[in-house]
Amino acid sequence: MSEPEKKNEAVDPFKPYKGRYESHPHLPKTGRDREAVFNEMASMAERENAQWKTGKVSGTFYHAGDEHRAFLNRVFSLFSHVNVLQVDLCPSMSKFESEIVAMTARMLNAPAALARDPHDEVCGTVTFGGSESIMMPMKAYRDRARAERNLSTPEVIMPKTAHPAFNKAGEYFGIRIVEVPVEGPDYRVDPAAVEARINDRTVALVGSAGNYPYGLVDPLEALSDLALKHGVGLHVDGCLGGFILPWIEKLGYPVPVFDFRLPGVTSMSADTHKYGFGLKGTSVVLYRNKSLRRDQYFNVPDWPGGIYASPSMAGSRSGGLTAATWASMVYLGEAGYLKAARAIMDVADRIQEGVRGIPELKVIGQPTFLVSFRSDEVDIYHVNDFMGEKGWRFNCLQLPPAMHFCVTMPQTEVPGIADRLVEDLRAAVDYAKKHAGTPARSSALYGLAGNAAGNQAVADILYGAFDHLFQV
Numbered sequence: 001m002s003e004p005e006k007k008n009e010a011v012d013p014f015k016p017y018k019g020r021y022e023s024h025p026h027l028p029k030t031g032r033d034r035e036a037v038f039n040e041m042a043s044m045a046e047r048e049n050a051q052w053k054t055g056k057v058s059g060t061f062y063h064a065g066d067e068h069r070a071f072l073n074r075v076f077s078l079f080s081h082v083n084v085l086q087v088d089l090c091p092s093m094s095k096f097e098s099e100i101v102a103m104t105a106r107m108l109n110a111p112a113a114l115a116r117d118p119h120d121e122v123c124g125t126v127t128f129g130g131s132e133s134i135m136m137p138m139k140a141y142r143d144r145a146r147a148e149r150n151l152s153t154p155e156v157i158m159p160k161t162a163h164p165a166f167n168k169a170g171e172y173f174g175i176r177i178v179e180v181p182v183e184g185p186d187y188r189v190d191p192a193a194v195e196a197r198i199n200d201r202t203v204a205l206v207g208s209a210g211n212y213p214y215g216l217v218d219p220l221e222a223l224s225d226l227a228l229k230h231g232v233g234l235h236v237d238g239c240l241g242g243f244i245l246p247w248i249e250k251l252g253y254p255v256p257v258f259d260f261r262l263p264g265v266t267s268m269s270a271d272t273h274k275y276g277f278g279l280k281g282t283s284v285v286l287y288r289n290k291s292l293r294r295d296q297y298f299n300v301p302d303w304p305g306g307i308y309a310s311p312s313m314a315g316s317r318s319g320g321l322t323a324a325t326w327a328s329m330v331y332l333g334e335a336g337y338l339k340a341a342r343a344i345m346d347v348a349d350r351i352q353e354g355v356r357g358i359p360e361l362k363v364i365g366q367p368t369f370l371v372s373f374r375s376d377e378v379d380i381y382h383v384n385d386f387m388g389e390k391g392w393r394f395n396c397l398q399l400p401p402a403m404h405f406c407v408t409m410p411q412t413e414v415p416g417i418a419d420r421l422v423e424d425l426r427a428a429v430d431y432a433k434k435h436a437g438t439p440a441r442s443s444a445l446y447g448l449a450g451n452a453a454g455n456q457a458v459a460d461i462l463y464g465a466f467d468h469l470f471q472v
């Protein structure tokens with residue numbers, strides 16, 4: 001990194017290119033030289049890739065290696081100009097999407113649903129990401145309850161550890177999200193606490209496989225029983241784990257049943273752009289039957305622009321991303337996903353073993369590909385401060401304070417990475433002990449959240465940061 005760049009980063013880590021490259025607050029009068037534009041962008045990409053290629057970044061980069069990425073980029077270029085909505089012009093999109101959905105459904109044991117009930121032919125749609133794959137079924141449950149139960153105040157019950165996309169769905173679609181606290185010792189939601197909150201406004205329950213904070217699978221068997229008992233839906237959020245847990249299970253690890261084998265599961269989300277190893281921007285939402293999927297669809301039959309209909313939240317969608325997702329799945333196949341899961345688990349197991357060997361740290365639950373831990377003895381945010389100095393990027397958790405490392409393919413490409421992580425973690429605990437009683441940098445924001453005034457202060461800071469990001 002050059003000196004001016006270093007200086008710039010010290011001033012503003014989000015705008016390191018300010019002053020280094022020309023800014024464009026308005027369109028250039030005449031277009032710029034194509035190669036110059038490309039080279040400028042390539043140098044940004046090269047700089048940014050250097051960080052995750054060290055293997056020190058948790059989660060975030062879910063591709064399956066440089067060659068795989070290059071292959072997907074080639075495929076993307078074939079269909080980069082295509083709009084998936086215009087299927088009449090590009091019928092390839094219908095082939096790709098229907099097969100992405102079918103392959104995902106099969107991976108998540110759709111035949112078990114059909115075997116139980118001939119109406120339950122698992123189906124779904126491709127979306128632009130995990131959040132949309134969560135929001136769509138929430139809308140479907142709301143609309144179903146409106147139509148069948150004349151219910152205007154729907155409620156969805158979820159563990160506090162479920163992803164904020166459910167809260168987003170609540171805010172966007174007028175659904176009350178009822179959060180159930182998740183506490184130790186096993187950090188999975190208590191089904192009795194869920195049942196206590198079910199009432200005549202409940203439209204669906206939520207469980208994760210696995211959840212973002214701890215990577216853990218909720219007690220889905222019990223939630224499935226509750227869903228059947230009370231006649232409500234159950235969405236399993238497999239955005240994170242949907243494309244890796246099936247293979248971890250096949251490798252022989254004790255993974256709880258989390259998919260359509262459970263009779264109460266009515267919808268699932270699984271991200272092709274995470275462990276599906278597609279390009280960023282696609283995910284799959286599945287429904288137990290076609291009738292439920294109907295409540296996701298949207299149409300305006302009397303629009304002057306023509307009869308309009310779209311299956312999901314987005315209007316126009318990228319044919320390039322759809323094609324690359326399909327290519328990723330058929331190129332890797334079962335053997336490719338299994339091999340990736342093996343490599344990821346080799347690293348994750350070693351990290352888990354190492355963390356368990358550090359007496360001051362406590363692993364949360366029984367992890368698989370994502371290892372989270374906390375401490376009763378040191379300030380975990382001091383641990384994160386030290387790891388950050390060493391170039392590691394963990395994800396900091398709160399309520400309770402903890403941190404996690406989510407293993408993806410980049411770690412599998414750096415020999416010895418797990419041992420180095422554990423070694424640095426040991427030193428980080430020593431650092432935390434020495435700095436006990438002083439404020440940790442990582443806790444600056446996390447210390448605020450948890451009460452109304454603090455939450456508002458955090459929101460003001462974060463929204464201010466968004467404003468700043470959109471500033472040229």
Ligand SMILES: Cc1ncc(COP(=O)(O)O)c(C=O)c1O
Pocket residue numbers: 129130131132134163165208210211212237238239240241271283
């Ligand atoms: C468990 C879980 N659900 C949902 C999401 C949301 O996915 P996206 O960021 O693709 O919208 C994530 C993202 O990390 C996740 O980990």
